[in-house]
Amino acid sequence: MSENKKLLLVEDDYYSAETLKFALEAKGHVVTMATNGKDALTMVNNEQPQLIILDVMMPKMDGYHFCRLLKFDARFKHIPIIIVSSKIQDADREMGLACGGNEYIAKPYDLNMLTNTVEKYLDETVK
Structure with a gap:
């Protein structure tokens, strides 16, 4: 299992974000959170996460726009994004x-399935 990885969770629903953050931290990861795509862009630059979990419908900048900006930036295009x-x-x-x-991944999601998907991508980035 891949432990102590830095993850960025971009989600504007507080309850969903806290639930997922708790589950990921229980697996040993460091999780930072943003509630919109605009703030998330700043955090990616500052935090250099190994993986991003991204909601689509958010204020200021939606997930599609955020994802495109990241994937067209050579510094960040390698970061896996789970929408x-x-x-x-x-x-x-x-x-x-x-x-x-x-x-x-569609909401509502199975928490174990989502955390297993995160682990799969983190394990691939270690190789």
């Missing part, structure tokens, strides 16, 4: 993956 959204139509999933998301 987690209540937008569950095929077109939404396709948009998320086209913007550079590595995974697109």
Whole structure:
């Protein structure tokens, strides 16, 4: 298992963010949080996370825009992004993956499945 990795959680729903943060910290990760894409961009630059969990519908900058900006920046394009959204139509999933998301997981999600997906990507970044 990959422990002590820095993760950035970008989610504007406080309850969802706190629940997921608690689960990830229980696995030994360091989790920083942002409530919108604009603040998250600053945090990526400052924190250099190994993985990002990203909501789509947020104030100031949505997840699609944030994802595209990151994937077009040579400094950050290697960071895996797991998009987690209540937008569950095929077109939404396709948009998320086209913007550079590595995974697109629909809300409500199974917490164990999501944390296992995080672990899978973190293990791949170690190799």
